[in-house]
Each structure stands twice: as structure tokens, then as C-alpha cells.
Amino acid sequence: MPIRRAASRELLDRICRAAAELIVEKGFECTTLTEVGRAVGLAKSGLYHHIQSKEDLLYQVMRHGLSRLDEGVIAPTRAITDPAERLRAIANRYGEFILGSRDGSGVGPQLTTLIHESKGLSPEHLREVARSRLYFYKYVAATMQELMNQGRFAQVDPTVAAMSFFGAMVWLARWYRPGGRLSREAVIADVVEMTVNRLILPAHRSQGVRIG
Amino acid sequence: MPIRRAASRELLDRICRAAAELIVEKGFECTTLTEVGRAVGLAKSGLYHHIQSKEDLLYQVMRHGLSRLDEGVIAPTRAITDPAERLRAIANRYGEFILGSRDGSGVGPQLTTLIHESKGLSPEHLREVARSRLYFYKYVAATMQELMNQGRFAQVDPTVAAMSFFGAMVWLARWYRPGGRLSREAVIADVVEMTVNRLILPAHRSQGVRIG
Numbered sequence: 001m002p003i004r005r006a007a008s009r010e011l012l013d014r015i016c017r018a019a020a021e022l023i024v025e026k027g028f029e030c031t032t033l034t035e036v037g038r039a040v041g042l043a044k045s046g047l048y049h050h051i052q053s054k055e056d057l058l059y060q061v062m063r064h065g066l067s068r069l070d071e072g073v074i075a076p077t078r079a080i081t082d083p084a085e086r087l088r089a090i091a092n093r094y095g096e097f098i099l100g101s102r103d104g105s106g107v108g109p110q111l112t113t114l115i116h117e118s119k120g121l122s123p124e125h126l127r128e129v130a131r132s133r134l135y136f137y138k139y140v141a142a143t144m145q146e147l148m149n150q151g152r153f154a155q156v157d158p159t160v161a162a163m164s165f166f167g168a169m170v171w172l173a174r175w176y177r178p179g180g181r182l183s184r185e186a187v188i189a190d191v192v193e194m195t196v197n198r199l200i201l202p203a204h205r206s207q208g209v210r211i212g
Numbered sequence: 213m214p215i216r217r218a219a220s221r222e223l224l225d226r227i228c229r230a231a232a233e234l235i236v237e238k239g240f241e242c243t244t245l246t247e248v249g250r251a252v253g254l255a256k257s258g259l260y261h262h263i264q265s266k267e268d269l270l271y272q273v274m275r276h277g278l279s280r281l282d283e284g285v286i287a288p289t290r291a292i293t294d295p296a297e298r299l300r301a302i303a304n305r306y307g308e309f310i311l312g313s314r315d316g317s318g319v320g321p322q323l324t325t326l327i328h329e330s331k332g333l334s335p336e337h338l339r340e341v342a343r344s345r346l347y348f349y350k351y352v353a354a355t356m357q358e359l360m361n362q363g364r365f366a367q368v369d370p371t372v373a374a375m376s377f378f379g380a381m382v383w384l385a386r387w388y389r390p391g392g393r394l395s396r397e398a399v400i401a402d403v404v405e406m407t408v409n410r411l412i413l414p415a416h417r418s419q420g421v422r423i424g
Contacts, residue, residue, distance in 0.1 A: 027331055029241045116328045119239055154410070157394060160402040163387050164380035168407075171379025182369060190372040195380075198366070198410050 016064035020110035028117040065111035083146040095188030112173040154199040165195040228276035232322035240329040277323035295358040307400030324385040366411040377407040
């Protein structure tokens with residue numbers, strides 16, 4: 001990547017992070033481009049080199065979050081052959097994405113709150129964002145279905161199981177406060193235990209005691 | 213209750229339901245009192261007999277949902293002595309509250325979406341609503357803790373388990389669409405299975421084969 005483009009990408013990342021924080025704090029309606037500019041040290045005119053409009057800002061912030069999700073959770077797990085191993089890797093990586101435990105800079109909390117601001121997107125951008133989210137839902141549900149086809153999944157509908165997993169994870173971003181009784185790692189481990197591990201059955205279940 | 217007060221209460225209920233639907237559809241910011249009045253056949257001046265301001269409308273809508281939650285989920289389960297039975301009853305009733313399967317008039321989807329509009333409340337009302345929600349969280353977590361104290365709960369922190377349960381339930385209101393492949397009853401049963409049943413251990417666990 002040419003240096004200029006890399007620098008521009010880095011600045012857009014900073015704009016997206018600052019905007020995400022402001023939107024989560026104040027709501028999209030009440031967030032102004034002037035404030036976003038101020039947070040990254042740019043005049044409104046400077047900001048317009050990177051963002052076309054307020055709607056475009058929301059869209060860029062969501063795209064930013066979704067591409068981090070792809071890089072951190074989807075892409076690194078796609079090649080794992082065993083569905084149980086893949087599901088555990090997705091769940092642990094998604095937990096880290098949500099709580100940002102890997103490098104301390106999670107965008108998960110913002111992304112999950114931003115979902116509720118989707119009304120601010122243009123119909124076209126709304127469709128694109130919805131498509132990306134649906135892709136991720138289906139990726140998890142398909143992995144659970146694969147386990148079920150192999151007789152290695154609990155008697156729970158894979159779609160319901162996948163959506164319950166997402167519910168628990170998204171909610172995590174809302175209630176968890178770092179620095180309390182529970183470490184990020186312990187909380188992620190428990191959510192993964194409940195929503196994933198306890199649904200995976202051993203590859204070859206004991207059929208009772210065989211005689212002879 | 214005197215007839216006048218009962219009629220007034222019934223009208224306030226209708227106002228709250230109509231307002232909740234509008235707020236979920238358009239967001240609180242974009243909902244006007246005129247529209248809420250129109251939905252229940254009242255002029256804005258008539259509405260002001262029941263609602264003091266737009267902020268008061270949001271507060272009344274949330275109070276309405278929280279008192280339905282108390283009547284439908286908390287109060288009827290409080291006297292159940294066995295914590296496993298109590299937890300299952302809470303979970304099933306909460307699922308029905310969320311999806312409205314009992315009488316087809318669930319306020320759960322609205323209530324869960326409205327949580328994200330809490331910014332619109334006055335600080336005092338926000339504290340009151342937060343207190344009610346916290347009460348419900350603690351009620352579920354305490355029931356799980358009781359099971360753990362009796363050695364009947366999986367190795368998962370009761371707070372994390374309770375919040376994951378809420379996450380799965382709240383998310384249910386967002387993703388589930390009636391009339392599809394999955395019935396309300398089947399979906400509720402699967403969420404309860406994942407987030408509650410599979411964490412409850414038998415009262416007396418088999419200690420393996422005893423010899424002698």
C-alpha cells in the first residue's frame with residue numbers, strides 16, 4: 001500500500017473509533033461532525049476529505065467494525081476442518097473481539113451498540129450492513145448444523161442455538177465492566193462454555209458398556 | 213378500583229402500547245405526541261390528561277412494560293420453593309413475555325428495544341427504571357446461585373449465566389419472526405434448554421457404581 005493511502009486508512013480508522021465512541025455515548029442523532037473532527041484534531045472541512053456526510057460517517061463506522069470482525073474472527077477460523085474446533089475458535093475470538101481483550105482496543109462494544117442506530121443508514125447501506133451481519137450469523141449456524149449432521153450437537157435447533165450465542169455475546173458488551181470481580185478471560189470462557197461447549201457432544205459417544 | 217380509574221388505566225395501557233410500537237418503528241427522537249394521540253384516537257390536548265410530556269411518555273411506556281414483567285414473570289414464580297423449578301418457570305414465562313405467546317399481546321419486544329432509548333429519560337426516571345431491571349437480573353442470578361450452593365449448577369459463574377440468559381432472551385425479540393419454520397413454543401423451549409436446563413444438575417448426582 002502506498003504510504004499516502006496507508007496514512008489515509010490509518011486516519012479513517014481513528015475517525016471511525018472516535019465517532020463510534022461518541023455515537024455510543026450520545027446517540028447518532030445527537031452526534032455532530034464537528035465533535036468527531038475535534039476528537040481527531042480535524043476541522044469539519046478536513047473531515048470532509050474522508051467522510052462525505054453524517055450518514056456516510058455511520059456507514060464507515062459500521063464497515064470499519066465489520067471488517068475488523070472479518071479479520072479477527074471469520075477469516076482466521078475458515079480453514080479449521082473440525083467443526084467443533086472451528087466453533088470454539090469462532091466463539092473465543094468473537095468474545096475477544098467483543099471485549100477487546102487481545103490488544104485492548106476492542107471495537108465490539110461499539111459495533112453491537114451501533115446495530116441499534118441502523119435506522120440512520122441509507123436503504124442501500126442498510127442492506128449491505130445487514131448482509132454482512134447475516135453472513136456471520138449463517139457462518140455460526142452452519143458450523144453448528146455441521147456438528148448436528150455428525151451427531152455431535154445437542155438437541156437444540158442450530159439457528160436458535162446460533163442466535164442465542166449471538167444474544168449472549170452482544171449482551172456481554174452491554175453489561176461487562178472491566179476491573180470488577182470477573183476477568184475478561186473468565187467471562188468469555190463462561191459464555192463460551194454455556195453457549196458452545198455444553199452443546200458439543202463427543203465425536204464417539206459411549207454406547208453404554210459393551211459386553212463380550 | 214373505581215370505574216373511572218379503571219377506564220383511565222385501560223386508556224393509559226393503550227397509549228403505552230401504541231407509543232411503544234411507534235418508538236420501536238421510528239425511534240424515540242422521531243416519535244411525536246401528535247402521532248401517539250392519533251393512534252389511540254385522542255387529540256394532543258386529550259393526551260395531556262394522561263401524559264405530562266414526551267419524556268413522561270417514555271417513562272410511562274417503560275413502567276408499563278416493567279409492571280407487566282412483574283405481574284407475568286416475577287410475582288407468579290416467587291413462591292416456588294425449589295430453585296430448579298423456579299428457574300424453569302421464570303425462563304418459560306419470560307420467553308412468553310418476550311414473544312407474547314400467552315395472549316398474543318407481548319410487550320416484550322417493545323420493552324427490550326426501548327432499553328436502547330433510555331437516554332431519553334430524566335436522570336431520576338432513568339435510575340428508577342435501571343433499579344427495576346437490576347432487580348430482575350438479581351432475581352435470576354440469585355436463583356442460579358441457590359442451585360450452585362446446593363451443588364446443582366454447572367461450573368459457570370451465576371452472574372455470567374444470568375446475563376447470558378438475558379442476552380439470549382432479549383436477542384430473541386430482535387430476530388424471531390412469527391409464521392416461519394420455528395414456532396414460538398419451539399424457540400422458547402430451545403432457548404430455555406440452552407440457557408437454563410442444561411446448566412441444572414440432578415439433585416443427587418450418581419457417584420458412579422457403588423460396590424458392596
